[in-house]
Amino acid sequence: MYLLPCHPFAQEVCEFAKMALRELSSLEKALGLKKPNKYSTQGDNKQVPVLQSNSGPALSGLVTIATHLVKQANRADLLGESAEHRAVVQQWLEYRVTKVDGCQKEEIKPILKDLNSYLEDKVYLAGNQFTLADTLMYYGVHHIIMDQSVQDKETYVNVTRWFDHVQHYPGVRHHLHPVVILKNRLYTSSHH
Amino acid sequence: MAAGTLYSYPENWRAFKAQIAAQYSGARLKVASSAPAFTFGQTNRTPAFLSNFPLGKVPAFQGDDGFCLFESNAIAHYLSNEALRGSSPQSQAQVIQWVSFADSEIIPPASVWVFPTLGIMQYNKQATEQAKEEVKKVLSVLNQHLNTRTFLVGDRVSLADISVACSMLWLYRQVLEPAFRQPYPNVTRWFQTCVNQPQFKAVLGEVKLCEKMAQFDPKKFADMQPKKDTPPKKEKAAKEMSKPQEKKEKKKEEKKAAPVEEEMDECEAALAAEPKTKDPFAHLPKSPFVLDEFKRKYSNEDTLTVAVPYFWEHFDKEGYSIWYGEYKYPQELTMTFMSCNLIMGMFQRLDKLRKNGFASVILFGGNNESSISGIWIFRGQDLAFTLSDDWQIDYESYSWRKLDPDSEETKTMVKEYFAWEGDFKHVGKPFNQGKCFK
Numbered sequence: 141m142y143l144l145p146c147h148p149f150a151q152e153v154c155e156f157a158k159m160a161l162r163e164l165s166s167l168e169k170a171l172g173l174k175k176p177n178k179y180s181t182q183g184d185n186k187q188v189p190v191l192q193s194n195s196g197p198a199l200s201g202l203v204t205i206a207t208h209l210v211k212q213a214n215r216a217d218l219l220g221e222s223a224e225h226r227a228v229v230q231q232w233l234e235y236r237v238t239k240v241d242g243c244q245k246e247e248i249k250p251i252l253k254d255l256n257s258y259l260e261d262k263v264y265l266a267g268n269q270f271t272l273a274d275t276l277m278y279y280g281v282h283h284i285i286m287d288q289s290v291q292d293k294e295t296y297v298n299v300t301r302w303f304d305h306v307q308h309y310p311g312v313r314h315h316l317h318p319v320v321i322l323k324n325r326l327y328t329s330s331h332h
Numbered sequence: 333m334a335a336g337t338l339y340s341y342p343e344n345w346r347a348f349k350a351q352i353a354a355q356y357s358g359a360r361l362k363v364a365s366s367a368p369a370f371t372f373g374q375t376n377r378t379p380a381f382l383s384n385f386p387l388g389k390v391p392a393f394q395g396d397d398g399f400c401l402f403e404s405n406a407i408a409h410y411l412s413n414e415a416l417r418g419s420s421p422q423s424q425a426q427v428i429q430w431v432s433f434a435d436s437e438i439i440p441p442a443s444v445w446v447f448p449t450l451g452i453m454q455y456n457k458q459a460t461e462q463a464k465e466e467v468k469k470v471l472s473v474l475n476q477h478l479n480t481r482t483f484l485v486g487d488r489v490s491l492a493d494i495s496v497a498c499s500m501l502w503l504y505r506q507v508l509e510p511a512f513r514q515p516y517p518n519v520t521r522w523f524q525t526c527v528n529q530p531q532f533k534a535v536l537g538e539v540k541l542c543e544k545m546a547q548f549d550p551k552k553f554a555d556m557q558p559k560k561d562t563p564p565k566k567e568k569a570a571k572e573m574s575k576p577q578e579k580k581e582k583k584k585e586e587k588k589a590a591p592v593e594e595e596m597d598e599c600e601a602a603l604a605a606e607p608k609t610k611d612p613f614a615h616l617p618k619s620p621f622v623l624d625e626f627k628r629k630y631s632n633e634d635t636l637t638v639a640v641p642y643f644w645e646h647f648d649k650e651g652y653s654i655w656y657g658e659y660k661y662p663q664e665l666t667m668t669f670m671s672c673n674l675i676m677g678m679f680q681r682l683d684k685l686r687k688n689g690f691a692s693v694i695l696f697g698g699n700n701e702s703s704i705s706g707i708w709i710f711r712g713q714d715l716a717f718t719l720s721d722d723w724q725i726d727y728e729s730y731s732w733r734k735l736d737p738d739s740e741e742t743k744t745m746v747k748e749y750f751a752w753e754g755d756f757k758h759v760g761k762p763f764n765q766g767k768c769f770k
């Protein structure tokens with residue numbers, strides 16, 4: 141299916157699909173998968189990535205494909221270390237695709253607020269280990285953090301700290317620009 | 333890669349620093365913290381020990397190559413890898429900064445505050461209140477630093493995190509109740525994350541944060557004091573140090589120059605930990621089967637031709653029992669190194685059972701498709717884990733089956749599990765690696 145050039149969101153939608161594909165290829169690298177998979181997109185707006193495997197049916201959707209890749213790489217630990225943590229990983233993957241992807245400008249603040257209070261007492265999104273939820277959330281909010289002012293970054297200090305930790309996590313960043321994060325605060329005093 | 337033996341007493345937080353560093357670096361570290369390998373208060377006063385470690389203090393490390401080190405921080409540094417030590421001159425210096433901070437800023441007030449709650453030091457209100465203030469100061473420095481950082485130095489766990497977290501273990505376990513730690517969320521987040529990393533967990537086990545600030549208990553303290561005629565009470569919290577008399581007297585005799593007061597108290601607690609809880613196997617009649625002798629055979633001679641035949645020749649089925657233990661949650665086993673940590677962590681926590689037990693535990697399969705099972709030999713006819721509170725951490729994660737020493741099945745299993753080779757018919761996965769508890 142072709143996108144009509146006059147479609148009002150044509151540009152954006154295309155960008156968006158491209159992002160998802162780049163993201164999956166970064167994930168493949170992060171997982172150390174040697175043979176890159178072939179992807180296409182589907183849906184009216186071509187937003188949904190599809191993985192055509194030679195065995196079995198095609199998989200569609202970012203979360204489904206990413207989960208599949210993780211298993212293919214024998215890294216089920218990235219899906220959570222216990223049943224409870226696995227549920228939390230799924231919850232944040234869901235949040236990423238339903239809330240973060242394609243969010244409007246006015247939705248950004250509530251998302252950052254959510255994440256910021258959640259991450260106050262946590263280093264990772266699920267459990268005490270790095271999981272797929274951290275990787276995909278990092279990919280998902282990267283453009284938001286890129287656009288933030290230094291002051292915003294201080295307001296959402298827990299998100300910022302988590303983001304910085306994930307972008308330095310070995311093998312994760314790949315297709316994305318590093319975001320410079322200051323460790324010494326400029327605006328807020330030490331008490332908050 | 334460094335390899336050697338760490339002399340210590342059980343549950344020594346200074347030794348933990350080295351043990352955790354070794355978990356990260358993969359250095360092969362044996363811990364000698366109980367008889368016959370090492371008895372705190374005795375072995376470390378022998379001329380042989382003193383000639384290697386003139387202070388006679390633990391932890392002390394001896395490499396397989398003979399290299400000797402004392403001072404826990406030096407040992408932990410030696411057993412680290414580059415990632416833990418810091419890779420630039422700046423980060424190396426920052427690691428030293430936090431390691432020193434732990435020793436000079438955290439340990440002194442932490443000891444003044446915590447030791448009375450353990451009954452090993454007289455309570456002094458003024459000193460305790462001052463110590464609390466100093467702890468608050470330390471917590472706010474850490475809280476501020478960890479506001480924008482995940483770990484103390486750089487982006488990953490370093491020796492700085494290991495040292496500072498270990499020096500805060502007692503604080504978090506005994507006195508930092510939720511209301512007290514509430515103003516320092518960054519510190520608690522960091523601490524929880526550290527102690528829940530698999531490499532920390534393998535050494536520390538589950539670290540439970542304090543729910544209610546422990547207070548000085550005059551009765552407990554009185555019980556701990558040397559009084560000839562009052563036998564010490566066995567109290568739960570004080571079980572670690574339930575028999576300090578003998579040791580106190582010994583110390584007086586020796587007229588040792590006392591180092592810093594709190595240091596001595598901690599050592600006292602440790603010394604007392606040794607004779608402590610009465611031997612849970614004491615009620616059993618003497619057995620002709622000498623487990624140590626079998627272990628020696630097993631370690632030094634061929635398993636199939638010498639150790640296994642020796643075992644069956646001397647095994648005493650009245651005095652000992654044989655058990656099959658299988659990890660109940662194989663679906664939770666992911667990376668093999670984590671599974672190995674799980675096994676080694678269990679062994680470490682069972683340290684005091686060594687005298688009366690032996691096990692060969694095997695990890696089968698590979699990443700994400702493994703299982704763990706083993707053969708255990710215990711003194712007595714019961715599952716030994718229930719005999720002591722300290723031993724109960726892991727055993728519920730395993731299913732246990734008592735084996736009939738006369739059956740063919742048992743003969744086969746003992747042979748295969750001891751030798752780490754065979755069909756392992758009931759497993760269905762290839763042998764990956766084996767670990768021995770001995």
Ligand SMILES: N[C@@H](CCC(=O)N[C@@H](CS)C(=O)NCC(=O)O)C(=O)O
Nearest residue numbers: 346388389390391403404405598599
């Ligand atoms: N600064 C040393 C302290 C070691 C230390 O004080 N060890 C005490 C145990 S708490 C000891 O072995 N004392 C034995 C003795 O004094 O005889 C370190 O960190 O290793």
